[in-house]
Amino acid sequence: MAWHDADSWLTLAFAPHPGTLALALLVVIALPILLHAYIYRRRAPDSFPTFLLVGPSGAGKTSLLTLLSHGAPSATHTSSTPTAASLTLPITTTPASSRYRSNNDPSADRARKFRLLDTPGHGKLRHYALSSLTKTSPGGALKGIIFVLDAAALGEDAGAAETGEYLHDVLLLLQKRHTGNKTSKGPAAIPVLVAANKMDLFTALPQSLVKLRLEKAVEEVRKTRGRALKDSGIELSAGDGEEEEREGLADGYEGTFGFKMLEDSDIEVKVAGGSVKGDKGEGADVQEWWGWVAEQL
């Protein structure tokens, strides 16, 4: 029986046959339902406020994540993929949003929850962090950035240079986010916590010095970036020929860079010391960082 015969299956399929009609009806009704069930089977994740962990490799980002998520830092190696964890504030710190709430309020529990996004710090993999800065994260609004750095490495020139450059890139992106927006209201501010880790080490810089040293490192990057070559974006993509103006960090200011200059762009930078591993005997010292996180919630 060929397909063009009068009683072939193809003819039957196009004939007003009750079976065909029923089948068609079934498909029409079932398809959207199935599609819906298929796509929405996984419910969208609860949108918790998100914090982004950035910082150079070896600063202790992943250690911090494991410490916050289950109480003790586990052994870690260089990360090559980002990871996320949902965390709850410890009972001792109260998030800013529920300051007036009773401790026994069951809904306060929800206000304590947040997501922490750990990103690899290796030079080749920073695009994970920088791209999640610019686009809205799937989990929820980005509430803050925790820039982890090694306070001991900051004392050396190489360490300071790397840290300064990464911090410069992050701050510049944040500034661009502010200046690049079209509406008058401006995007929600993303504060930055510079978490100086490894304060327990003998060679670590004290907290006040960390801030000065960082400002100096960022200033150096800012200076050379301002004079560096333009990048190849326009020439290669041949066409529009439009010179895109390069934006530097805190352009409008004279003198050496300070974190205060960024307040115009709604970037608040706070430096706080602590240590994930902690001194011998005493545990980790992350109270100040918790406090900052609680303030942002």
Add this chain to the structure above:
Amino acid sequence: MLDTFEILSTSGVVLWSRTYVPVHSYVINSLIREVLIEERTNKVAYGDGTTKPTYRKDGYIMKWNLAKDFGLIFVAVYQSLVHLTWIDKLIDNVSALFTGLYGEQLKGETSNAKFPFDPYFDREMQRVEASNDTSTSSAFEVTSNTEFTPPSSSGTDHGADEPPPMPGLRKATAPQKPIYNPDTSTDATPVPTPDTSRPSTPASRILTGKTRPGSKPSRRDRKVKAAENSAPASSGDETSARKGKAAGKQKKNRVWNEFGADEEDKSINLDYSTVSANDPADFELPDAINPESWGRTTGKGQFVLKDLDEEMDEIIASANAKKESSTAAGGIVGSSLGAIGGLFRNVVGGKTLTKEDLEKPLKGMEDHLLKKNVAREAAVRLCDSVERDLIGLKTNSFTTIESTLRTAMERALTKILTPTSSLDLLREISTVTSTNRPYVLSIVGVNGVGKSTNLSKIAFFLLQNHHRVLIAAADTFRSGAVEQLRVHVRNLKELSKREGGEVDIFEKGYGKDAANIAADAVTFAKENKYDVVLIDTAGRRHNDARLMSSLEKFAKLAKPDKILMVGEALVGSDAVAQARNFNNSFGAGRGLDGFVISKCDTVGDMVGTLVSMVHATGIPVVFLGVGQHYADLRGLNVGSVCRLLMS
């Protein structure tokens, strides 16, 4: 011997590790950094297909396996003096075991999970070592056989329950502390209890039966019988000692389970309080035995090893079967249904990618890259790495395979082109000049790629930044080379007069040794307080060993801070060989520091040379030449290059 075995997630968290000799963490860190992230293939010795690649670092050898779908890395570290042939097998088996046992857990958030993997690893280690060493293996098999025979009853007991393929999973997810941890601890410190303690074991079983009226008496009988059977079957001191161990372990469990029993039901507790007064050890047992699958390991401690073996074999076998079935084609019905489902999923997303799915799009992607002037070798390797990344992954909702592949390729390109460390030339110069010596930059390359032109462009850039620049004419071979530089310097002087920079030429005529001239130029610059020395070299064919050999002497004498190689954007598949040969020509411990890709304005969107060169050596592109003027020098914008390549 093996020093360390670690199981870590790609996000960097060590999930499980076994250390025999402590190894500093930088060893594994450098494996991740250099091999997995930077993909420096020259540091890795690849096997002949059957063996795993090895990576050497500071007297250690590392072998590893990636479980991409779980995001796991299995690393074995051992001293390079030892030759261990069974490492490959160990890694394979352990990765199959670990993913089989904890696959479900690994899907979720891994940072909180605990992995009681110790007994499995020990056993696997023993087995793999034993299979390699014939003398121990025969003795080993005898002992294991005696252990294999008795537990027939426990086997049926287990079979009556249901066929659980992976008991380990259930154990892992069970709320209580896993049972085999106490086992190992007792193994480590054997408590030799006299055989008189043995009668208590069957007795406790009978009591167990009583506690639960639901359980059938027949099973109880069987258990008693099994206990009796096992006694004669196990001969020798060793097994009896094991029995003792088992009894000791049961006592531990009792202490644990007392609380559990307390909470469960008061009435039952009250019931057994009298019994427990006689023999307090007895009444906790119901908890330990209730879950049938545990019973066989906990109730009879001596069979733990056997159970582990069986379980491990099962998991490894299923992992192997999965591998085979994925390569074998299904039946007609299965395949056609699968094809329809596959088409559907291709549109909607959520399809698990296999090698067959990717084959065609990958071929298309490879052709696309070749059209963009990427060298064949680099294109093939890029596609391979993308394929490795994607196999076993699920596509997102409403994304086709092609678009998934596209994003993966874009990611791979970004990763390759992004430099590992900062390429801030000005900053490096200021660091070096602060130590009262000039910064030495030299340029090498094949004939006619634009070495002198790019050198003068760099000089112009430095002059704009108010540096004092000395240009050394170390091309003593080609006629007109020195004169050409002289003209450039004259022009640059004119241009930079207002800017405040200062530029001079250091020349010694033709026919002299280039390396000596370069060294002289550096000392001259030091005496006369120049900030930067730019050394121009003669162009040379990269596969001419005679010409290339002089580069080693050059690097030794002039000690450049930075050696840049100029490559044409026009060059095709030769780019890989050029980059590689030049990179290897400076002797041990010195290589290129970066590429300058010239004539980028002449190729349009066919910028594949960048990728070829970087991929061959892992060295970043520092500058792009985009025109004929001094100012036509640009930094690399990774995003725009990726866009061009993928368009």
